[in-house]
Amino acid sequence: DAGVIQSPRHEVTEMGQEVTLRCKPISGHNSLFWYRQTMMRGLELLIYFNNNVPIDDSGMPEDRFSAKMPNASFSTLKIQPSEPRDSAVYFCASSPTGNIQYFGAGTRLSVL
């Protein structure tokens, strides 16, 4: 398997624009996680899906953030409108059992 695939790898956008980050989990994994990593706050869990259903979204910072998982092989994290403080590396991870998590390479987002 190619592992967890995230796109794009880098995103530069202007404040106010909509940003969509994409994730393809490892085939057969039933759990998917979105994380955000910054120097100030470290790695934070944003939302967790199990069998395509959002289980815990308490880490989603604001209503500007939304995540979907329309099927077992695809998830999106959308920020609308984006702000400079959203600049971070966003990671997607998947897990077969909710135990060992396998991370993607991340999307580095810069909001100018």
Add this chain to the structure above:
Amino acid sequence: KQEVTQIPAALSVPEGENLVLNCSFTDSAIYNLQWFRQDPGKGLTSLLLIQSSQREQTSGRLNASLDKSSGRSTLYIAASQPGDSATYLCACLRVTGGFKTIFGAGTRLFVKA
């Protein structure tokens, strides 16, 4: 609220030295604890996972221990190599109220050749 602390924040050692990285957590009601490695600009790679019922796990030169009662875990790296240079993070997973993973800030390790 679970808090995960890693000490030291950074560590520089000569090649060949054995070393210990520390992780402490405030809530002992964890499901498991996982150690990750992160290289600069890259994602996280899982190194070892210890279930709450286990005391330690070993993989090659790595050994991770878990003491739930004291809220501590250690990652022991034997005979360190320059290729071990990376940031090491520990993460606690709880399942009450839904799966929630809390990460420590990491220890940045530099192994000098």
